[in-house]
Every structure is written in structure tokens, then in C-alpha cells.
Amino acid sequence: MWARLRPWLDERLPLADLTETLRHKTVPHHRYSIWYYFGGMTLFLFGMQVGTGGLLLLYYRPSASEAYESVQFVVTRVPFGWLIRSIHAWAANLMVASAFAHLFSVLFLHAYRRPRELTWVSGVLLLLLTLAFGFTGYLLPWNDVSFFATRVGTDIAASVPIVGEGLVRFMRGGNDVTGATLTRLFGFHVAILPAIATALVGFHLLLVQRHGISVPPSVERRAADDPAALRAMPFLPHFLLRDLFAWTAVLALMAGLATFYPWELGAKADAFAPAPAGIRPEWYFLWAFETLKHVPPTVAGINGEFLAVAAMAGGATAVLLLPFVAGHTPRGRRLVLWAGVGALAFMTAMTGLALAGAAP
Amino acid sequence: MVSPSGRRSVLNWLLGFWGTGVFGAVVYPVARYLAPPDLPEAATLSASAGSARALLPNSGRVVPFGSRPAIVIRTAAGELRAFSATCTHLDCTVQYRPDLQRIWCACHNGQYDLNGRNVAGPPPRPLEAYDVNVKDDEIAIARRP
Numbered sequence: 001m002w003a004r005l006r007p008w009l010d011e012r013l014p015l016a017d018l019t020e021t022l023r024h025k026t027v028p029h030h031r032y033s034i035w036y037y038f039g040g041m042t043l044f045l046f047g048m049q050v051g052t053g054g055l056l057l058l059y060y061r062p063s064a065s066e067a068y069e070s071v072q073f074v075v076t077r078v079p080f081g082w083l084i085r086s087i088h089a090w091a092a093n094l095m096v097a098s099a100f101a102h103l104f105s106v107l108f109l110h111a112y113r114r115p116r117e118l119t120w121v122s123g124v125l126l127l128l129l130t131l132a133f134g135f136t137g138y139l140l141p142w143n144d145v146s147f148f149a150t151r152v153g154t155d156i157a158a159s160v161p162i163v164g165e166g167l168v169r170f171m172r173g174g175n176d177v178t179g180a181t182l183t184r185l186f187g188f189h190v191a192i193l194p195a196i197a198t199a200l201v202g203f204h205l206l207l208v209q210r211h212g213i214s215v216p217p218s219v220e221r222r223a224a225d226d227p228a229a230l231r232a233m234p235f236l237p238h239f240l241l242r243d244l245f246a247w248t249a250v251l252a253l254m255a256g257l258a259t260f261y262p263w264e265l266g267a268k269a270d271a272f273a274p275a276p277a278g279i280r281p282e283w284y285f286l287w288a289f290e291t292l293k294h295v296p297p298t299v300a301g302i303n304g305e306f307l308a309v310a311a312m313a314g315g316a317t318a319v320l321l322l323p324f325v326a327g328h329t330p331r332g333r334r335l336v337l338w339a340g341v342g343a344l345a346f347m348t349a350m351t352g353l354a355l356a357g358a359a360p
Numbered sequence: 361m362v363s364p365s366g367r368r369s370v371l372n373w374l375l376g377f378w379g380t381g382v383f384g385a386v387v388y389p390v391a392r393y394l395a396p397p398d399l400p401e402a403a404t405l406s407a408s409a410g411s412a413r414a415l416l417p418n419s420g421r422v423v424p425f426g427s428r429p430a431i432v433i434r435t436a437a438g439e440l441r442a443f444s445a446t447c448t449h450l451d452c453t454v455q456y457r458p459d460l461q462r463i464w465c466a467c468h469n470g471q472y473d474l475n476g477r478n479v480a481g482p483p484p485r486p487l488e489a490y491d492v493n494v495k496d497d498e499i500a501i502a503r504r505p
Contacts, residue, residue: 148452148453148467151450151451151452152450152451152452152467152468154451155450155451156450166395169395169396170394170395170396172396173396174396174399176427176428180396271424271427271429271453272422272423272424272429272453273422273453274422274429274431274445274453274454274455274466275447275452275453275454275455275465275466275467276466277455277466278466279452279466279467289468292450292468292482293468293469293481293482295482296482297478297482297483297484298484303484304482304484305449305450305482305484
């Protein structure tokens with residue numbers, strides 16, 4: 001059957017080219033190779049989100065009066081609904097973690113160097129999109145924690161001069177967080193962001209394929225003395241099988257987390273109830289949340305919140321443009337390394353403070 | 361007789377004009393569509409805030425004031441006061457903390473005293489104070505003129 005089908009397909013599809021390319025594709029094999037798996041892991045988790053998200057859409061109703069009840073229905077009445085919803089929530093968190101691990105490993109291994117600048121830029125945009133997915137998806141169950149998190153998250157934009165108020169209205173679909181906000185964020189979460197993300201993932205993978213896998217400068221130097229030191233592993237089947245093994249392990253981890261730590265639904269949002277005590281955002285926004293807590297209302301006559309937001313936006317821009325601003329000398333690379341370590345230490349310290357700080 | 365290069369530049373200009381026109385004709389309505397329309401709302405001047413007797417000393421209650429929340433508190437001394445319940449920091453809804461005898465925001469630990477003044481944490485401004493009247497056990501709160 002396959003023997004008859006294969007020539008028919010070959011005549012119509014570039015299958016031979018594809019298998020030929022994959023057969024020649026190799027992945028460098030050295031002491032840091034473990035970090036090469038996080039890109040594929042993030043892609044796998046993105047696929048999980050598309051799959052579980054599509055399933056949740058079959059029951060979810062995006063309106064303030066029905067959203068909470070529809071999620072409750074999914075987790076209590078729909079067979080395996082609890083599993084699908086919990087995996088969607090857990091995979092979202094693991095995807096953010098995996099994307100951050102991918103970013104920092106690419107940074108520390110200096111893989112953003114020429115000619116991979118655009119691979120880096122598209123990767124940073126994908127990380128920002130991942131955070132946008134997290135932010136827009138958070139409100140969809142319409143519970144009290146997500147309601148206030150969205151009020152805070154959108155109100156932060158108000159500190160931007162001139163366009164701030166317009167930005168807040170754009171994100172909320174009005175002056176307040178209401179059913180209009182839910183519908184709007186739902187549209188972003190399930191249609192607009194996935195369309196952009198799919199195109200960007202395609203572009204990112206095309207570039208990875210075009211330029212091959214980067215080798216860190218330290219390994220490159222050693223290979224200059226001893227070319228035999230630069231070993232490589234065939235992508236097919238060696239690397240792919242390792243990828244598949246890691247994905248299976250994460251799938252098992254997610255099933256375990258979903259079963260033993262099901263994602264809480266909480267209480268339904270109420271616009272006329274106080275913000276619940278102990279409210280805080282998802283762990284990946286904790287460092288920003290804690291920073292905002294410590295910034296005084298005004299610093300040298302300037303709105304403190306605006307200063308904090310400007311600093312974060314400046315940091316994000318610097319990360320986005322890193323390949324163009326970083327020096328490509330050993331000294332420049334050391335600077336990038338220490339800036340990365342500093343950023344990681346700041347984010348870890350702030351997250352730790354937020355986790356330790358209980359309500360007074 | 362127009363030279364070929366002259367003709368080409370005219371065509372390029374027309375092409376650019378056409379492209380800009382199509383781009384603008386698509387982007388302008390989409391950008392306007394994305395910004396939600398203004399829904400004028402009658403300014404809320406007063407609202408009922410429930411039973412006065414049920415509000416015990418050193419406690420508070422969040423009630424609707426138009427589309428926004430307001431907080432009514434009875435101080436430990438028994439006096440009734442009302443404020444906007446929207447934290448001036450980042451828009452969360454505040455609550456009364458009997459242990460602190462202050463109005464408290466759970467989001468970023470902002471604190472206001474019993475006059476609505478921002479006294480601790482990140483809030484930049486005091487809460488707007490409302491007038492409180494009690495008639496037949498019914499608390500009425502009103503925006504100050």
C-alpha cells in the first residue's frame with residue numbers, strides 16, 4: 001500500500017526534499033547540550049495549549065453572567081473536564097517557565113550572535129506573547145482573584161503619559177473591568193494572539209532551520225584548537241527521540257499535577273466585593289507586583305508607578321534589541337552575562353519577597 | 361515625450377499613493393473599531409447603603425454606588441463615614457480592617473485612615489469622601505456638591 005502511495009505523494013509533495021534535509025540535520029553535542037531541549041519543550045507546551053484550549057472552547061461561554069458557571073460545569077459535570085482544564089492551566093505555567101529557561105539559556109550561551117539576531121527578536125516577541133496569553137486567559141474563568149488582577153494589570157497602563165487612559169479603555173473595552181472586558185480578552189486569547197503566535201512560531205522555526213543550532217563561544221574556542229572536540233548528533237532519530245522522551249515526561253508531570261493539584265476555580269467575581277486578602281498574580285508576574293508594592297507614590301516629583309513601568313518597558317526593550325546593543329567581544333559577552341545574572345537575581349529576590357510577605 | 365525613467369517614477373508614485381490609500385482605508389476604521397465607544401452614564405449622586413443598625417461599630421460594608429463600589433464604615437466610636445471604595449493606587453476595591461482600624465487594600469497593602477487619607481503603602485491620593493445620612497435605619501450616601 002505504502003509502496004504504491006509513496007510515488008503518488010512524491011510526485012505531488014516535496015517529501016523527498018524534506019526527508020533529505022532532516023537526514024542531514026545535526027545538533028551540536030557538548031556539555032551544554034541539555035539547554036537545547038527547552039525550545040522544543042516550549043513548542044510542545046504551545047501545542048498542548050492549542051489542543052486543550054480548543055477542547056475548553058466547546059463548553060466555555062464568554063459572558064460575565066455565564067463564564068464562571070460554564071467553567072464550573074466543565075470541571076464538575078463534563079467527563080475529564082477537570083483534567084483538560086487543569087492541564088490547560090498547568091501547561092500555561094510550565095510553558096512560561098520553559099520559555100524563560102529557553103531565553104536565559106540562549107542569553108547565557110550567547111546564541112543571539114550574528115546571524116541569529118532575528119531569531120532572538122522573534123523569540124523575545126514570542127515570550128511577550130506567551131505572557132499576553134497568560135494575562136488574557138487569566139480573566140476567562142471570571143473569578144474574584146482574576147477580576148482584581150485584571151483591574152490592577154490594566155490600570156498599570158494608565159500611568160503611561162498621554163495615551164495611558166486610551167490604552168486602559170482599549171484593554172478593558174470600556175472604563176471598568178466588566179463583561180465587555182471578558183469578551184474582549186477572550187477574543188484576544190482565542191483568535192488574535194494565536195494567529196500572531198502561529199505566524200511568529202513559523203518564522204522562528206524557519207530561522208532555526210536556516211541557521212542551524214548555535215555553538216557557544218567557549219565550545220567554539222576549544223574546537224578551534226581541536227576540531228574533533230566539536231561533536232554533533234543526528235537530529236533524526238537521535239535528537240528527536242530525546243525530545244519525544246522529554247515531552248512524554250512533561251506530559252506525565254502535567255497529568256500528575258492536574259490530578260493531585262487541580263487548578264482552583266475560586267469564588268465568582270463580584271464588582272462590589274472588596275479585593276480578597278492575600279491576592280497576588282501568577283508567579284511569573286510576582287516580581288513586577290512586588291516591585292510596584294515598594295515603589296513610593298512619587299519619586300523626585302515624578303509618579304513612582306510611571307517610573308517603575310518605564311523601567312520595566314526599558315528593560316524589555318533592551319532584551320528585545322540585545323543582539324544589536326551587546327558588544328560582540330569577550331568583554332561585551334561578559335557584560336551580557338552579568339546583566340543576565342543581575343536580572344535573574346532581581347526577579348528571583350522580588351519573587352521570594354512576594355512569596356514571603358504575608359498580609360499585615 | 362516622457363522618458364521611461366520618468367514614467368517609472370510616476371508609476372511608482374501612483375503605486376505608493378494607492379498602497380498608502382488602501383492601508384489607511386483599512387487601518388483607520390480598524391483602529392477606531394478597537395477603541396470602545398463612550399457610553400455616557402448618568403453621574404450617580406446618591407445611593408442607599410443598607411441598614412444602619414446592622415453595621416456594628418468598628419466594621420465596614422462595601423456597597424454599589426452607581427457602577428462603582430463605595431465603602432461605609434462605622435468607627436469604633438460609632439460614627440458613620442463613607443468613601444469611594446476604589447483604591448487610588450491601581451483600582452482595587454478596599455475593605456475595612458477592624459484590627460488596624462483603617463481602610464485597607466489587599467492588592468498592594470495600601471492603607472487609608474478613617475478620614476480616607478492615604479497613610480501607608482503605595483496609594484498616591486486620598487479616597488473621595490461621601491456624605492452620610494441615616495433615615496429610618498436606612499443609610500444614604502451622597503457625593504459632595
